[in-house]
């Protein structure tokens with residue numbers, strides 16, 4: 001186990017950052033840049049300085065934001081449990097967002113609710129395209 005009792009960050013080794021440091025850690029900068037790009041594709045404003053408390057207003061953006069938080073949390077757990085600090089947070093984020101969109105699409109398609117699906121995801125602007133009965137997701 002890679003548990004640390006001295007309060008240092010499991011990702012970068014910084015000491016005394018507290019719980020909020022996990023989100024502001026320099027190791028997650030690439031992830032937040034990726035989240036900004038995804039938000040940019042969807043026509044939303046920047047979120048860089050709102051990482052912790054300034055959640056975007058729309059449910060779609062909150063979903064993307066929370067997916068990024070889950071990626072950070074997964075990387076944190078890996079560091080704590082195994083001492084491995086090489087988690088690719090961008091890869092984890094993209095995988096989780098892909099799964100979220102794809103599963104939502106499959107459920108909406110099976111329940112004949114693709115209109116609501118498209119409304120929630122903003123018609124897939126920059127994220128996906130529905131062709132016939134398939135979905136092409138590009139993150």
Ligand SMILES: [Zn+2]
Nearest residue numbers: 009011012025
């Ligand atoms: Zn750190």
